[in-house]
Amino acid sequence: METFLIVTGVIIFIIIVMYNTLISKRNQVDNIFAGLDAILKKRYDLLPNLVATVKEYMVHERITLEKITELRSKATTNTLTDAETVALDKQLSSMLGNLMVAVENYPTLKANENFLHLQGTLNELEEQISAARRAYNQSVTDYNNAIQMFPTNFMAGFMKLKRKEVFSIPVMERQNVDVKNLFQK
């Protein structure tokens, strides 16, 4: 009888530990996603300002600017899923990248104090977003490992936990800039 009680006790303890580990890993993912979302919002807040500032100067970049405005308004509606937020952010990042390259053709804009400030703030936000993406990926990897590895996978099955997708980090962010390659293009 005693052995039976001890064994049951140990099994219940293990189940509780597994359950709590899985929940804490899932919450960690949500938590970091919320952090990422907050930084993305900061960038959305900055965009109208940026568009207004560059519009007068960048006559040939109308389409890019319109696209940025459109993406922003899509992103700020609250009905997006995590995956959609991720996809939108990716598009917006590449759009902004293009815009910053195009700025090189407008010397007067490059000297504009207001624009320089915006550009600086954007660069910094970009760094923070990149950090948040990396943090998110790590937490998702931890979570996915937990729900797929033995023995927590059985528990995860009961709890109906699903795999989550990691961000694909833009290749640009992972590599150092290869200047030689740039010139050859």
Add this chain to the structure above:
Amino acid sequence: MKPNLASLLDYYYESMYPELKALEEKRLSTMATLKKAAFILLLISLILFFVLHQAFMFKPLHAALVSGMSAFLIFMFIYRHESAGYSMLFKDQVIEKIIHFLDPSLIYSKMSSISELEYQRSELFLASYDRFVGNDLVMGKIEGVDVRFCDLHVEQKVRDTDNKEEWVDIFQGLFFIADFNKTFHSKVVVLPDIAERTFGVLGSWMQGMNVQRGKLIKLDHPEFEKFFVTYGDDPIESRYILSHSLMEEIVQFRTKVGKPLYLSFVDSKLYLAMHYTKPLFEPILSHSLLEFTSIKDYFELLNMIVSIVNEFKLNEKLWSKR
């Protein structure tokens, strides 16, 4: 112009050599005094040995131990006293000159160190300590970045199994503080990875259990993870501080110096501690300074420290820090 070995060689012969000759005389006279002291002490200890052995009936081993130990202690006392004067002169005429050669704006103070408060704030070493000794403080701006560094020795008093007092090192080596190029509010500590290297996955699990240090941050740079273990308050901000490029630079620096490296990022500052087994800026009495090679090592060490700012790109400040 970037200081290099060739320009140092010119500087050595033009600006340092005449004074080094005077320093060399001091060294030779110190050496002579020490040799004389050693000879006299040897004689005294021999006499003491015979007296103890013959008159007081000590066993030969005991007599040898007593006379040998007392002679050694007296010699160490004389050695410290004699070499201190030479060491002070050496710091004025060699270390300070090299520092000014590297960057004339840097201030050198041979008797000062960073404060205990700064040491504690870095949170690099959490063990309690009983002795905190530092010297050779260098401070100033390198490429517009505020830096301070010094030679530091922190020890703890422990009692061994026989209840005898013993001093144990917590840290000895270079302690370096610089303004970091990003603003941040959380805290990140990067320590040499011993557990994971030795125990593999089990070690990594043990690191996660370190409650004193906070959350374990796993980073997406395999080589960095091999060298270091990282703890931080905030997973996002930790990665904001440890960007891919910074991790790359830290790995390269670690490979270059080949010494255990401790880093922490607190209050928008970078703290770096590098472990050495000997004092950094002390002269070697048996080496003549009139040979360039004995100066070269000090130059290379100082140059390496000063170059941290460039290697970690601390001068490329982000927007909010400008």
